[in-house]
Amino acid sequence: AQSVSQHNHHVILSEAASLELGCNYSYGGTVNLFWYVQYPGQHLQLLLKYFSGDPLVKGIKGFEAEFIKSKFSFNLRKPSVQWSDTAEYFCAVNFNNDYKLSFGAGTTVTVRA
Amino acid sequence: NAGVMQNPRHLVRRRGQEARLRCSPMKGHSHVYWYRQLPEEGLKFMVYLQKENIIDESGMPKERFSAEFPKEGPSILRIQQVVRGDSAAYFCASSPQTGLNTEAFFGQGTRLTVV
Numbered sequence: 001a002q003s004v005s006q007h008n009h010h011v012i013l014s015e016a017a018s019l020e021l022g023c024n025y026s027y028g029g030t031v032n033l034f035w036y037v038q039y040p041g042q043h044l045q046l047l048l049k050y051f052s053g054d055p056l057v058k059g060i061k062g063f064e065a066e067f068i069k070s071k072f073s074f075n076l077r078k079p080s081v082q083w084s085d086t087a088e089y090f091c092a093v094n095f096n097n098d099y100k101l102s103f104g105a106g107t108t109v110t111v112r113a
Numbered sequence: 114n115a116g117v118m119q120n121p122r123h124l125v126r127r128r129g130q131e132a133r134l135r136c137s138p139m140k141g142h143s144h145v146y147w148y149r150q151l152p153e154e155g156l157k158f159m160v161y162l163q164k165e166n167i168i169d170e171s172g173m174p175k176e177r178f179s180a181e182f183p184k185e186g187p188s189i190l191r192i193q194q195v196v197r198g199d200s201a202a203y204f205c206a207s208s209p210q211t212g213l214n215t216e217a218f219f220g221q222g223t224r225l226t227v228v
Contacts, residue, residue: 004155036219043116044204044219090155099146099169099211103155 002027002095006104013081014112021076021107023091032094033074034101035065039087047089050074061085083113115139117220118187119205125226126195134190134223138207145188146217147180150202162188195227 007022025031033050048059055067065076074091091104118137126132138145143164148156149172159172162182173180177195182188192199202224206217 006155009153034216041221043221044206046216046218049216092156099144099161099208099215100158100172101146101148101156101206101217103148103157105153105155 002093002102004091004093004102004104006089006091006107008107009105010108010110012110012112015083016080017111019076019078019081019085019109021089021091021109023074023076023104025072025074025093025095025102027072027093027095029096032097033065033067034092034094035059035063035074035076036090036092037087038090044090047076081109081111083111085109086111117205117207117218119203119220119223121223122221123224123226125228127228128196129194132192132195132199132225132227134192134203134205134225135187136190136205136207136220137187138205139209139218142207142209142218144208144211145182146206146208147188147190148204148206150204150222152201156204159190192225195225197227200225200227 004025035047036044037047038044047063048057050057050067057065063078067074088106088108090106092101145162147159150156160180161169177193179191202222204222206219208217
């Protein structure tokens with residue numbers, strides 16, 4: 001079955017630390033990949049997406065993600081986090097151009113000032 | 114251009130009551146999707162609707178849950194005779210089209226608490 005897994009449930013960091021959140025999926029076919037963020041009390045917001053092309057994707061707010069097809073992974077990174085990055089982060093995958101998104105369980109990131 | 118609007122943001126219902134969740138898609142979007150997030154889990158697809166049509170309801174529980182997207186007005190997710198297990202965050206998303214390279218835009222969600 002197609003599934004999405006996020007490695008960490010809760011990550012706690014200090015400001016200026018580097019962040020990497022893991023995301024893996026189980027499917028060998030065509031995928032579209034997304035990272036969403038939900039700040040407290042706000043809507044789910046798209047951070048970045050991968051459809052095709054350069055596997056290193058730049059998103060908003062200094063985030064980037066790398067699609068490694070051989071590892072079925074799409075890890076999210078930010079070199080230096082800020083307190084305002086405190087949020088919940090969701091990896092989502094669209095399998096075979098289907099309209100449905102399959103989400104990971106989410107990672108809560110807490111950045112301490 | 115306003116984003117996807119969901120209301121209410123928070124809804125408390127007693128067991129056995131009905132819950133109605135509303136979603137107004139972004140302007141120009143005719144495709145609406147509902148997802149549910151249970152505690153400690155990721156969002157799970159429930160239903161996909163276009164104007165006046167249910168396209169895919171494979172993620173909807175077979176009983177008590179229904180969804181509509183009328184010609185005029187918002188999409189409604191309706192839960193009859195709610196139970197404690199229905200407590201969750203319900204997210205609506207919309208898109209202008211579907212298929213290849215389509216991005217869905219999400220609302221803030223409605224957090225349903227059944228007491």
